[in-house]
Amino acid sequence: MYEPVDISVIFSLVLVVGVIFTLSKMVRIVPQGEEWVIERLGKYSKILLPGLSLLIPIVDSVAYKIITKELIQQTRDQEVITKDNAVVIISAVVFYRVTDPGKASYSISNFEKAVANMTTTTLRAVIGGMTLNESLSQRDQIKAQVAEKIRDSLTGWGLTLGNLEVQDIRPSDNLQEAMERQAAADRDREATILIADGDRQASIAKAQGQKEATILEAQGRLAAAKLEAQAKVELADGDRKAMLIVNQGLASGEMAPNYLLAQRYIDGVKELSESDNSKVVFMPADWQKSLAGVVGSLGYLGSAISDKE
Structure with missing residues (x-):
């Protein structure tokens, strides 16, 4: 035979469970970093901030739990x-x-x-x-x-x-591939431009060097021509002095005629020896006497010039 269950005990158990359920629905702890949206009878009511909060069971409910952290x-x-x-x-x-x-x-x-x-x-x-x-x-x-x-x-x-x-x-992958090909083509073009620019600079430098060499050569020829002209002027001045002395000799009856003949003789022999068509040089039979006359005339001329100076 089973003993009858005490109704008071069952009521007490139901009451305890109801109290626990009610407290769980009424007392809410909102963690830090969250805010809860509360609805009362299905309508927005309030926001629960972090901490301990009390709600009306059955009437209030948590609709959304929103994270307020970033x-x-x-x-x-x-x-x-x-x-x-x-x-x-x-x-x-x-x-x-x-x-x-x-x-x-x-x-x-x-x-x-x-x-x-x-x-x-x-x-x-x-x-x-x-x-x-x-x-x-x-x-x-x-x-x-x-x-x-x-x-x-x-x-x-x-x-x-x-x-x-x-x-x-x-x-995109296709576009990146095309860009790489274009970049390679651009690098080749820049290399070609650099090579061409280097060749151009080298040509300019070479032309500049040739120009400077031509200028220096022309300056050298000009200096040589000036020296040659100066030499000719000095030679002409010497001839002028010699002719003055010859004129004085002619006037005084000295050996000036011999000097003129010797000068003509030397010039003629020189022209004959420098001629391209001359293969044989003919010397006069009395060349020793002629040479002696030339030497005598030159000696006289030298002494006369020394006296003038």
Whole structure:
């Protein structure tokens, strides 16, 4: 035979369980870095801040648990067509935090997905207005434009933009291959230009050297001509002095006639010996007497010049 269960014991157990359940629903501890959105009878009521809070069981309920720490949203790699119809692959990282949990909960269904989509579409718009070279070299400008465009939308969703960084931006594989070929062609062209410029500089230097050599040679010939002219002037001056002496000799009846004959004799023999057609030089039979007369005349001339000086 089973003994009847005491109803008071069962009531006590139910009461204890009800109290525990009620306390669990009424007493809430919100951890640091979170804020909870409370609904009362299905309608937004208040925000629970970190710490201990009391709720009315059954009437109040926790609708959303919002993380207020800075969140990181990374966009996937996407292909974007630039202004000059080049394809680039770009991705970005967005840092933001929830500053208004109420707006973040009720103004949009999924703010994390919204941030990712907003960043992706804005990147497409900004890159589409730039050329390939601009998109690859102006990361700071891209970051500033995208951040400016998405900041207002995030504020309307109860979010605050912390920072935005362009994580990666690169040409597509086909475009990168074409750019490498173009870079190689440009290097070859620059090398050809450098070689041609070097040859031109060498030709200029060679021509300059030849010019300077020609000038020096002409200056040398000019100096030689001046020296030759000076020698001729001095020789003519000597002949003039000799003729003065001859004239004086003729006037005094001395040996001037012999000197003139000797001079003519020497000139004639010299011209005969220097002629290209002359193969044989004829000497007079009395060349010894003639030479003696020449020597005597030259001696007289030398003494006369010394007396004049």
